[in-house]
Amino acid sequence: MTHDAAPHGAGTGHVKSTSGSGPESGTAGEVRRLTTRETAGLLGVKPETVYAYVSRGQLSSRRAPGGRGSMFDAAEVEALARHTGRREHSPAAGDLTFRTGITLIEHDRYYFRGVDATELARHHGYEEVAEWIWTGELRPDVHFRAPAESLTAARRTVAALPAHSGPTDRLRVAVAAAAAADPLRFDLSPRGVLSSARGLIPTLVGALPVRGEEAGDGDRLARRLWPRLSGRPVDAAALTVLDTALALLADHDLAASTLAARVAASAHAHPYAVVSAGLGVLEGPLHGAASGLAHRMLSEVLERGAAAPVVADHLRTGRRVPGLGHRLYTGEDPRARLLFALLADLPRAAPALEAARDVVATTARHTPLHANVDLALAVLSVACGMPAEAGETVFAVSRTAGWIAHALEEYAEQPLRMRPSGQYTGPRPPQPLPSPPGADPAI
Structure with a gap:
C-alpha cells in the first residue's frame, strides 16, 4: 500500500x-x-x-x-x-x-528519574540504583542472586571458549546460556522481565573467570565482580569506587547500545535477546571498549614518565587521545568527576591519577578537552592491577540494567515502530540479468 x-x-x-x-x-x-x-x-x-x-x-x-x-x-x-x-x-x-522517563542529560549533569545520578551513586549501591531506574522505588540493601541452573549453564559455556576470548565474548555466550536455561524468558510482563533481569546480572558476573578470592553469593554485586577483574585483595575504598562506577554507568540516555536494545525490544525480543543486542554494539572501540584504549595510554605514560610524548604519538599518527571529551558535556563528565574524587582517597591510585591529569593538561595546550568516564575507569584498572579490558566488563555489566529499563519502556509502546526507510542509491531498474565472470554475453 x-x-x-x-x-x-x-x-x-x-x-x-x-x-x-x-x-x-x-x-x-x-x-x-x-x-x-x-x-x-x-x-x-x-x-x-x-x-x-x-x-x-x-x-x-x-x-x-x-x-x-x-x-x-x-x-x-x-x-x-x-x-x-x-x-x-x-x-x-x-x-x-523516544519518550523516556529514565535518564535526563542537561547542563552538564544527568539524572535518573529526576534524581541527580551522581548523588544517587554516591549514597546507594549498584543494585539499589538499578531498582530505582527500573521501578522508581528504592530498595535498601537489595542483592541480586543468580539462579543455580542459569549460572551452571553460563559457566560451562564460558569455560568452553578459547583462552584468548575477550570479556564481551564471555558475556555474550553467558547471556545465551542463561536464556536457554530460563523457560519463562518470553514473559514480557514487567514482573517477568524484572525477575529475569535480577537473575541475569549476577549470572553474567558469576560466569566470568576468577582472578582472585571469590566472594560469597550474599555479597553485593561489586564485591562479587572484583575477583573477576583483579587478583589483588579489595579494600573498602577500592570497593566503593567499583560499586560507584557500576551505579554511575547504569544508563546514559540513548547511547548506541541502548538504541540497539530498544530496537530489539520493539520487536518483542525477550530481555536476554535485548541484552545480547546491547552487547553486540558495546564491543566497538568507540563505545564500551574505549576505556581499554585509555588504560593502555595511561600505562604508557607511567612507563615513559610523562604524558607529552604519548599524546604527541597519538596526534602524529592521527589517533584521538582516548578518555577525553564527550559530545553531551561541555565540561568534565560528571561521572569522571565523582570517580576521580573517590580515587583520590585510594593511595595506590595516585600514580595513575597523576598520569591522567597530565594527559588532560598536555592535551589542553592545543584542545580544551575534559576527562570522560573512560579515563576514570582506566585509572581504576591501572591502579588495581586489572587488565585493559576491565573497564569494558564494568561497563557491560552495569549497562545491562539500563538496557532492561529501556526494554520495559519499549514493550509498552507500539511494536515494530522503528522502521526507517532506506534511501536507495544503487542502479535504477530495470538492469540486465548478470552474467558469470568470463561468460559470453551473447550466449
Missing part, C-alpha cells in the same frame, strides 16, 4: 488540516481531511493499522487527489482517538525520538 508523506509539522499530537486551497483544506463548511500519516500520528498507531480500522468499518476513507494514498475524515479520526484513548503522538517511521 502507499503511505502518504507527512507534511512539515504533522504528527505533533493535534489535528492539522491538509495543505492546499481545494475542498480537502478544511475551509468553512467543508469536511476536514487528514493524510494516512497524520491519522496514524493522532491515533498513535502505525499507518498499516489505520487501514485495518478501515477494513473493520471504524474509519471511512477516500482517495487523495491524484490517486495516491487515502484521506480520512478528521472528525471520525478524532472520535476514534477519544474512544481508544490514544491521543499522544507516536513517532512516525524513521523518527528516532
Whole structure:
C-alpha cells in the first residue's frame, strides 16, 4: 500500500488540516481531511493499522487527489482517538525520538528519574540504583542472586571458549546460556522481565573467570565482580569506587547500545535477546571498549614518565587521545568527576591519577578537552592491577540494567515502530540479468 508523506509539522499530537486551497483544506463548511500519516500520528498507531480500522468499518476513507494514498475524515479520526484513548503522538517511521522517563542529560549533569545520578551513586549501591531506574522505588540493601541452573549453564559455556576470548565474548555466550536455561524468558510482563533481569546480572558476573578470592553469593554485586577483574585483595575504598562506577554507568540516555536494545525490544525480543543486542554494539572501540584504549595510554605514560610524548604519538599518527571529551558535556563528565574524587582517597591510585591529569593538561595546550568516564575507569584498572579490558566488563555489566529499563519502556509502546526507510542509491531498474565472470554475453 502507499503511505502518504507527512507534511512539515504533522504528527505533533493535534489535528492539522491538509495543505492546499481545494475542498480537502478544511475551509468553512467543508469536511476536514487528514493524510494516512497524520491519522496514524493522532491515533498513535502505525499507518498499516489505520487501514485495518478501515477494513473493520471504524474509519471511512477516500482517495487523495491524484490517486495516491487515502484521506480520512478528521472528525471520525478524532472520535476514534477519544474512544481508544490514544491521543499522544507516536513517532512516525524513521523518527528516532523516544519518550523516556529514565535518564535526563542537561547542563552538564544527568539524572535518573529526576534524581541527580551522581548523588544517587554516591549514597546507594549498584543494585539499589538499578531498582530505582527500573521501578522508581528504592530498595535498601537489595542483592541480586543468580539462579543455580542459569549460572551452571553460563559457566560451562564460558569455560568452553578459547583462552584468548575477550570479556564481551564471555558475556555474550553467558547471556545465551542463561536464556536457554530460563523457560519463562518470553514473559514480557514487567514482573517477568524484572525477575529475569535480577537473575541475569549476577549470572553474567558469576560466569566470568576468577582472578582472585571469590566472594560469597550474599555479597553485593561489586564485591562479587572484583575477583573477576583483579587478583589483588579489595579494600573498602577500592570497593566503593567499583560499586560507584557500576551505579554511575547504569544508563546514559540513548547511547548506541541502548538504541540497539530498544530496537530489539520493539520487536518483542525477550530481555536476554535485548541484552545480547546491547552487547553486540558495546564491543566497538568507540563505545564500551574505549576505556581499554585509555588504560593502555595511561600505562604508557607511567612507563615513559610523562604524558607529552604519548599524546604527541597519538596526534602524529592521527589517533584521538582516548578518555577525553564527550559530545553531551561541555565540561568534565560528571561521572569522571565523582570517580576521580573517590580515587583520590585510594593511595595506590595516585600514580595513575597523576598520569591522567597530565594527559588532560598536555592535551589542553592545543584542545580544551575534559576527562570522560573512560579515563576514570582506566585509572581504576591501572591502579588495581586489572587488565585493559576491565573497564569494558564494568561497563557491560552495569549497562545491562539500563538496557532492561529501556526494554520495559519499549514493550509498552507500539511494536515494530522503528522502521526507517532506506534511501536507495544503487542502479535504477530495470538492469540486465548478470552474467558469470568470463561468460559470453551473447550466449
